[in-house]
Amino acid sequence: MQSNTDPRLAQLSERIDKTLVALNQKLDELYRLREASSGEQWRHYEEQIRALKEQEIRLLKSKNTAWMAHWLRRDGEVEIVERPHRTLGLSLIAISATGLALLGYLAWKVNSGS
Numbered sequence: 001m002q003s004n005t006d007p008r009l010a011q012l013s014e015r016i017d018k019t020l021v022a023l024n025q026k027l028d029e030l031y032r033l034r035e036a037s038s039g040e041q042w043r044h045y046e047e048q049i050r051a052l053k054e055q056e057i058r059l060l061k062s063k064n065t066a067w068m069a070h071w072l073r074r075d076g077e078v079e080i081v082e083r084p085h086r087t088l089g090l091s092l093i094a095i096s097a098t099g100l101a102l103l104g105y106l107a108w109k110v111n112s113g114s
Contacts, residue, residue: 005070006070009066009067009070012063012066013063013066013067016059016062016063017063019059020056020059020060023052023055023056023059024056026052027049027052027053027056030045030048030049030052031049033045034046034049
């Protein structure tokens with residue numbers, strides 16, 4: 001985890017991780033129960049497993065979305081910080097180009113017939 005990470009994002013990520021651990025433990029238990037059962041009971045466990053797997057996918061997507069939003073926001077902040085530097089750089093290039101053109105004009109004037 002990076003030092004500039006939003007603490008709310010870190011807490012959310014930790015909560016999701018804890019939930020995923022508990023969910024995986026429940027899934028392991030359901031897999032064992034399903035293997036030991038048959039018929040209607042087997043189908044009941046299979047439905048519970050399917051529902052928990054869907055919940056697991058939603059949790060992982062939520063965590064991924066939160067981190068992606070954080071990275072996009074952080075990258076946008078970097079661009080905002082770099083924008084003044086970019087403007088300064090372009091200004092210096094324009095001033096240098098103007099100075100070079102002025103020196104070229106003066107050299108041409110001096111060589112053409114003073």
